[in-house]
Amino acid sequence: MVWDLIRDSTFGHLVRLASKGRIFSYAEERDTSLWKKFVNEEKSGYIAHHGDTSPPSDYSKEELRGVRTGDDDYAYPSAHADLPEERYNEASDVRIDSEKGKDLHVIDWYGPDDPDNPRNWSTTKKFFVTFEIVFLTFSVYIGSAIYSAGIIGVQQTFGVSQVAATLGLTLYVAGYGLGPMVWAPMSEVPYIGRNPIYISTLSTGGATIADMYRPQKQAYGLCVWGIGAVCGPVLGPLVGGFAAEAKGWTWTIWEIMWLSGFCWVFLFFFLPETSSTNILYRRTRRLHIAMMTLVRPITLNFTEPMVFLLKLYIALVYGLLYIWFESFPIVFIEIYGFTLGQQGLAFLGLLVGALITLVCLFSWLYFYQEKQFNENGEIEPEKRLQPAMVGAFFVPICLFWFGWSARSDIHWIMPIIGSSFFSVAAFLLFQAVLPYLSDAYPEYLASVFAGNDLFRSSFGAGNLGVNWASSTLAFLGIVFIPIPFVLYSYGARLRKMSRHAKKDF
Numbered sequence: 001m002v003w004d005l006i007r008d009s010t011f012g013h014l015v016r017l018a019s020k021g022r023i024f025s026y027a028e029e030r031d032t033s034l035w036k037k038f039v040n041e042e043k044s045g046y047i048a049h050h051g052d053t054s055p056p057s058d059y060s061k062e063e064l065r066g067v068r069t070g071d072d073d074y075a076y077p078s079a080h081a082d083l084p085e086e087r088y089n090e091a092s093d094v095r096i097d098s099e100k101g102k103d104l105h106v107i108d109w110y111g112p113d114d115p116d117n118p119r120n121w122s123t124t125k126k127f128f129v130t131f132e133i134v135f136l137t138f139s140v141y142i143g144s145a146i147y148s149a150g151i152i153g154v155q156q157t158f159g160v161s162q163v164a165a166t167l168g169l170t171l172y173v174a175g176y177g178l179g180p181m182v183w184a185p186m187s188e189v190p191y192i193g194r195n196p197i198y199i200s201t202l203s204t205g206g207a208t209i210a211d212m213y214r215p216q217k218q219a220y221g222l223c224v225w226g227i228g229a230v231c232g233p234v235l236g237p238l239v240g241g242f243a244a245e246a247k248g249w250t251w252t253i254w255e256i257m258w259l260s261g262f263c264w265v266f267l268f269f270f271l272p273e274t275s276s277t278n279i280l281y282r283r284t285r286r287l288h289i290a291m292m293t294l295v296r297p298i299t300l301n302f303t304e305p306m307v308f309l310l311k312l313y314i315a316l317v318y319g320l321l322y323i324w325f326e327s328f329p330i331v332f333i334e335i336y337g338f339t340l341g342q343q344g345l346a347f348l349g350l351l352v353g354a355l356i357t358l359v360c361l362f363s364w365l366y367f368y369q370e371k372q373f374n375e376n377g378e379i380e381p382e383k384r385l386q387p388a389m390v391g392a393f394f395v396p397i398c399l400f401w402f403g404w405s406a407r408s409d410i411h412w413i414m415p416i417i418g419s420s421f422f423s424v425a426a427f428l429l430f431q432a433v434l435p436y437l438s439d440a441y442p443e444y445l446a447s448v449f450a451g452n453d454l455f456r457s458s459f460g461a462g463n464l465g466v467n468w469a470s471s472t473l474a475f476l477g478i479v480f481i482p483i484p485f486v487l488y489s490y491g492a493r494l495r496k497m498s499r500h501a502k503k504d505f
Contacts (some may be wrong), residue, residue: 138232
């Protein structure tokens, strides 16, 4: 397993490039006839010219499959090579040389148990890669929170207002919200894949989880990935609080540099590529076979009502977390007299709530939802929204509890308990929405998750420095409660009207 991890990592690809494939070789390089047994007959040829694996609609399958030339029984030329030129021109303006067309093939997996297919990896390897993605997510998300512990120090050092001091947090959050809108869709391009994006940007990697786990198990992987997204913002104020108290506000920046630097080195050597299209693309490149693809559209983030509503809801929940970064010092330092480090401990209520919810959610997935999958391993996406229908009620509950219990005559444990219900709401909503989007839009997963980052981060960035009352936010949360219920009831109808969503289950 270790050999495969290093071979398929960014480091391994560079070593292969330098050694011209002599080090970290693949099966088809050791057995040059292996690929001939697994040529994809239907996809061969026209994918190189159309960026698509489906034949033009004006040709029958019999016409496309009927073209077979050359001495090699397994070699299939361009599907248009021997078709009438006038019909060919209707499908494309690109002229294909019939002789060159003989060299165009699409290679598939080496059988259902191909070890290079991420969904066939061992459980140990999947867990290790999942840990890497969780670590990556944690190292990115903690940066948004660890800075907040040093905001007071920034104000004192530079003599600026709180709003100006929070710009470091605001710009960071806005940056990792906008960045994935560009980088995540690029990770879907077979020529690029996931790893170059992760290594160059340290962007989050929810799409990798979907690459490795089959639909029945994806929710478990996304739940574990969600732990990294929760622990980062929760532990950031705790770690940063004690560091800022002991060494000054600059140490919060040093800590995130050390953590992200170690994460980059770790992923550089041990994170394998998980994009199936990139793995197959590299396989064809090793066999000197040309392919092309088109960048997947990201407009669905704003044109699909299902995607837009769910992301808007998640944005509300995420924005609340950043508002709490400002309200916690007011409640626990000014009202209860906590030190900066002790105030960071108050965030542990969020972590406890998340862990309890994780156990309950895993139990529900195992004993109930797995039984709802059909014989093909598929489930109607709307059934994924059932946890969200519960979590929606905890948003106003936690806000009312936290807002009205934060008083000097009430013990400090009460607002901490109230804050823990936020984790229940956030975790149930996140882990219902992400699998739902994964099932409804399997072909555009990275783009959908990228839009999710944008909505969440822009909402958080836009409201930093604004002291909204908890009750006002609670009432806003009540307004959003019907969203999962509406999509649960009418989602199938909306998917049928969509150009991008998967319709048949």
